[in-house]
Amino acid sequence: MKILIALDDSPYSKDVLEDVARRAWPDNAHFKLLTVIEPFCMSGDEDDDADLMEASGVVHRKRWQLADKLCEQAMKKLTAALPNATVNFEIKEGRARSQIINTAVEWSADRIIMG
Numbered sequence: 001m002k003i004l005i006a007l008d009d010s011p012y013s014k015d016v017l018e019d020v021a022r023r024a025w026p027d028n029a030h031f032k033l034l035t036v037i038e039p040f041c042m043s044g045d046e047d048d049d050a051d052l053m054e055a056s057g058v059v060h061r062k063r064w065q066l067a068d069k070l071c072e073q074a075m076k077k078l079t080a081a082l083p084n085a086t087v088n089f090e091i092k093e094g095r096a097r098s099q100i101i102n103t104a105v106e107w108s109a110d111r112i113i114m115g
Helices: 011-022 046-081 096-107
Strands: 002-007 030-037 086-093 111-114
Touching: 002 011, 002 046, 002 096, 011 046, 011 111, 030 046, 030 096, 046 086, 086 096, 096 111
Parallel strands: 002 030, 002 111, 030 086
Antiparallel strands: none
């Protein structure tokens, strides 16, 4: 059984993860934790372009670091609670709605769980 869990840093995602960790799952359960980094736009005048590009790069790297940390912690929690399950994670960029659906289809998920 393949279960896709869409996570973000909301309390709802935390609740979902805790609920999944408490449930009994088949030994062949495979969990994929997915976090989607939504696009953002910074704008200014032409004189600010270099500064904006640098700031944008810093923000982008920080968002990836936070997403990675979120997924690592969630993976550790699920692995500890469900030692017979396989747990991995993926971080994607784009619109969450599209990325969740596309990942579920590409991975042939049996279930999608999100908060």
